[in-house]
Amino acid sequence: xxxxxxxxxxxxxxxxxxxxxxxxxxxxxxxxxxxxxxxxxxxxxxxxxxxxxxxxxxxxxxxxxxxxxxxxxxxxxxxxxxxxxxxxxxxxxxxxxxxxxxxxxxxxxxxxxxxxxxxxxxxxxxxxxxxxxxxxxxxx
Numbered sequence: 001x002x003x004x005x006x007x008x009x010x011x012x013x014x015x016x017x018x019x020x021x022x023x024x025x026x027x028x029x030x031x032x033x034x035x036x037x038x039x040x041x042x043x044x045x046x047x048x049x050x051x052x053x054x055x056x057x058x059x060x061x062x063x064x065x066x067x068x069x070x071x072x073x074x075x076x077x078x079x080x081x082x083x084x085x086x087x088x089x090x091x092x093x094x095x096x097x098x099x100x101x102x103x104x105x106x107x108x109x110x111x112x113x114x115x116x117x118x119x120x121x122x123x124x125x126x127x128x129x130x131x132x133x134x135x136x137x138x139x140x
Contacts, residue, residue, distance in 0.1 A: 014066040096137035
């Protein structure tokens with residue numbers, strides 16, 4: 001469990017009111033990176049008791065919009081959420097079981113990959129998904 005005082009500080013620093021659902025969802029995302037919404041609803045309910053699906057969806061949207069949570073959606077997967085934000089890291093995704101793990105930038109500082117032609121864009125982020133088989137699936 002993440003320090004509740006730190007979560008409260010994060011919410012306030014993002015200009016958000018501190019509510020029990022926001023604290024519970026943010027704590028769940030910190031404790032269980034890369035969970036989908038349904039799994040986060042389950043974790044949140046174990047912490048709060050009754051909370052509606054819509055409340056969790058709304059909290060995830062607010063946390064994502066405020067930059068406290070990052071939403072990722074690898075091809076063929078439902079949306080997943082993580083609290084590791086602001087460092088432009090990437091992900092490894094297992095083609096068999098769907099496990100997702102974080103990996104640091106491939107080379108250098110963010111955005112860590114430079115396009116061959118930026119066509120005048122100011123690049124501030126690179127999103128890379130590495131696909132393969134996790135050690136458990138590769139051994140099976």
